[in-house]
Amino acid sequence: MRIIIPMAGMGKRMRPHTLTVPKPLIPIAGKPIVQRLVEDIAKVCNQPVEQVAFVIGDFGKEVENQLMDIAKSVGAQGSIHYQDQPLGTAHAILCAKEALQGNVVVAFADTLFKADFTLDSSKEGIIWVQQVEDPRPFGVVKLNEQNEITEFVEKPETFVSNLAIIGIYYIKDGNYLKNELQYLLDHDIKDKGEYQLTNALENMKSKGTKFVPGQVTEWLDCGNKDATVYTNQRYLEYIKDTQLIDASAKVENAVIIPPVYLGKNVQIQHAVVGPYVSVGDGSTIRDSVVKNSIIQKNTSVINANISNSMLGNFAKFEGRPSDLSVGDYNVIIS
Missing domain, CATH: 3.90.550.10 (Spore Coat Polysaccharide Biosynthesis Protein SpsA; Chain A)
Known part of the structure; x- marks a missing residue:
């Protein structure tokens, strides 16, 4: 074939x-x-x-x-x-x-x-x-x-x-x-x-x-x-019974509501993440609520409340509740 x-x-x-x-x-x-x-x-x-x-x-x-x-x-x-x-x-x-x-x-x-x-x-x-x-x-x-x-x-x-x-x-x-x-x-x-x-x-x-x-x-x-x-x-619904959180991901004082995918070296601090969230390698979520979203690699989300969103690679979002579509390398502070 x-x-x-x-x-x-x-x-x-x-x-x-x-x-x-x-x-x-x-x-x-x-x-x-x-x-x-x-x-x-x-x-x-x-x-x-x-x-x-x-x-x-x-x-x-x-x-x-x-x-x-x-x-x-x-x-x-x-x-x-x-x-x-x-x-x-x-x-x-x-x-x-x-x-x-x-x-x-x-x-x-x-x-x-x-x-x-x-x-x-x-x-x-x-x-x-x-x-x-x-x-x-x-x-x-x-x-x-x-x-x-x-x-x-x-x-x-x-x-x-x-x-x-x-x-x-x-x-x-x-x-x-x-x-x-x-x-x-x-x-x-x-x-x-x-x-x-x-x-x-x-x-x-x-x-x-x-x-x-x-x-x-x-x-x-x-x-x-x-x-x-x-x-x-x-x-995430289909594969929720598999291992979705990498062993190197660090979750501190946070709530993970499955199904959630966390890649390598992801850091979640003082946050609520999920359900239906995918977080790429090296990304950070801090002091935030994130649900139903895709966050790609090496991106940070700080002091935010987001859903139905996509954030690209090497992006930074710090701000208020939003429905987002943020490309690679963008920095948004509001």
Whole structure:
């Protein structure tokens, strides 16, 4: 099994947090989004993952090394591929064309999921979907009575279906997908100005490929601050029975309301922390109340009362009750 992770986007909806860190590396319950995604896919695969191909922009060597370590953590070889222009989902996947062979899972790195199934690799294609109230921002699928996908529609302006594609796909024959993606680029076939994966899947379906829907237990978005904070909350619920507080964390005259993740060398003094709080390595919380928030590495929170918040790396917040989104290296004293 090979996994392809397109993640070259700029993450504009997550600013200021993506000014210094790519969105897929923002932590959820102590691990980067993309690591959570790769681990969750590996869990549902019924065979070893031999390669994880990351499609990125110019993120720098440190990020690339981190991605290689993520691949290694699931026993796979990592590879880096570059997308220099945002030309659509089909173009992004084709940037990793060397990995398009054999059984392939394509997963976009701004979505996470929880599932209790094992991937059926005998199927020709599986498209994971979830019912949504407003399908207009998504690609959607239509089904027949045999529970097979009959149509793919990208961001429908009028109602077609409420089964939204969540951004995770299984294709039995990766080389076949590669050829269909290349066909779109060679013939300049675009939808809404971009080369779309759904067009390639539609071509495959018209040639006889049978696609079936896959259903997840929960679909978790990481597209903006509020959604990411909520996803952090849900993951802390999922893993609350594991060890979430590092042995080097120091808690003095403080109350921890689980589930809470505390990284290495975290210091909590005269504070109430939790529930649903993740605190990155080297951060300090003092004389404060913090709940339902993500605080990244080497950040300090002093004399504050915050909730539903994200604070970046090397930030400092000292002040009054707030609903915050504070980027890396910011200092706020109020």
